[in-house]
Amino acid sequence: MQLSFEFFPPRTDQGKLNLKQVRQELSAIKPHYFSTTFGAGGTTQEATLETVLDIQANDGVSAAPHLSCIDSEKSKILALLSQYKAAGINRIVALRGDIPSGVRDIGDFHYASELVAFIRHEFNDHFHIEVAAYPEMHPQAKNMNTDIQHFANKMKAGANSAITQYFYNADAYFRFVDDVQKLGIDAPITPGIMPITNHTQLLRFSNMCGSEIPRWIEKRLAVFGDDLESLSAFGLEVVDNLCDQLKSQGVENFHFYTMNKSQPSLQLAKNLL
Numbered sequence: 001m002q003l004s005f006e007f008f009p010p011r012t013d014q015g016k017l018n019l020k021q022v023r024q025e026l027s028a029i030k031p032h033y034f035s036t037t038f039g040a041g042g043t044t045q046e047a048t049l050e051t052v053l054d055i056q057a058n059d060g061v062s063a064a065p066h067l068s069c070i071d072s073e074k075s076k077i078l079a080l081l082s083q084y085k086a087a088g089i090n091r092i093v094a095l096r097g098d099i100p101s102g103v104r105d106i107g108d109f110h111y112a113s114e115l116v117a118f119i120r121h122e123f124n125d126h127f128h129i130e131v132a133a134y135p136e137m138h139p140q141a142k143n144m145n146t147d148i149q150h151f152a153n154k155m156k157a158g159a160n161s162a163i164t165q166y167f168y169n170a171d172a173y174f175r176f177v178d179d180v181q182k183l184g185i186d187a188p189i190t191p192g193i194m195p196i197t198n199h200t201q202l203l204r205f206s207n208m209c210g211s212e213i214p215r216w217i218e219k220r221l222a223v224f225g226d227d228l229e230s231l232s233a234f235g236l237e238v239v240d241n242l243c244d245q246l247k248s249q250g251v252e253n254f255h256f257y258t259m260n261k262s263q264p265s266l267q268l269a270k271n272l273l
């Protein structure tokens with residue numbers, strides 16, 4: 001089983017200290033890699049580089065930077081990838097990123113598939129390329145069929161494997177994997193697991209990224225109010241059951257959206273081992 005954990009680059013000194021501690025705790029279970037988001041949620045791209053280099057140099061765990069290409073130029077992407085290669089990094093999570101509102105000139109790349117092809121062209125097989133997958137459809141896609149076709153094209157452009165957006169409905173994941181296999185894609189599609197610890201934040205994320213919170217879960221989260229302890233206990237049970245269901249149907253790799261907290265990702269991961 002391969003487990004990976006995702007962080008966002010901290011902006012404050014306290015945030016950096018906290019993340020160091022989190023990384024140390026998670027390192028104990030020998031993760032496959034630690035990934036770090038890029039430019040998401042207002043974080044700076046320099047902070048990604050700093051976090052990634054720190055992980056690669058100090059954690060004894062491979063670092064995998066996310067790299068989004070929207071609103072960027074080939075020369076900038078090339079320079080960053082060269083820096084990663086020089087630091088011994090050989091895994092990239094290649095993304096389009098969200099189009100900033102009001103931006104008309106979106107740069108040299110329009111879709112993640114173009115970034116994947118560019119990385120393959122410039123670096124041959126040096127990087128293992130992960131891409132994003134959406135079992136419940138990317139929110140801007142025209143429909144599920146075109147989204148799946150675009151995903152397949154992205155894989156065929158040279159990606160090695162994929163990580164999904166989070167979901168709480170295992171059927172959506174298995175149906176997605178079946179559908180892409182019918183298009184000739186057998187590469188691993190790792191479920192992205194989002195622990196449930198905060199009702200308001202989860203609603204906000206899900207509104208943005210299109211992940212459905214099943215009604216029964218939403219209704220139960222709504223009654224916990226300020227009782228975060230009970231909410232977290234319920235969330236842990238729900239997500240633990242999801243992981244069990246995935247594992248029992250043959251899933252071997254799991255990617256955790258840690259939100260820079262070691263618990264409950266660590267608890268969920270330990271339950272899988």
Ligand code: FAD
Binds near residue numbers: 066095097133140
């Ligand atoms: P794409 O694969 O390019 O798809 C985007 C949309 O375009 C889809 O609707 C697709 O159907 C459509 N499309 C693709 N190709 C074509 C085509 N040829 N013609 C017409 N339509 C097409 N965001 C960040 O900013 N930073 C991060 O670090 C980050 N990490 C992420 C990690 C994971 C695992 C996931 C699942 C998402 C992450 N995101 C991140 C969010 C991601 O950037 C957004 O979801 C973004 O809107 C789409 O990126 P993508 O790489 O999936 O795009």
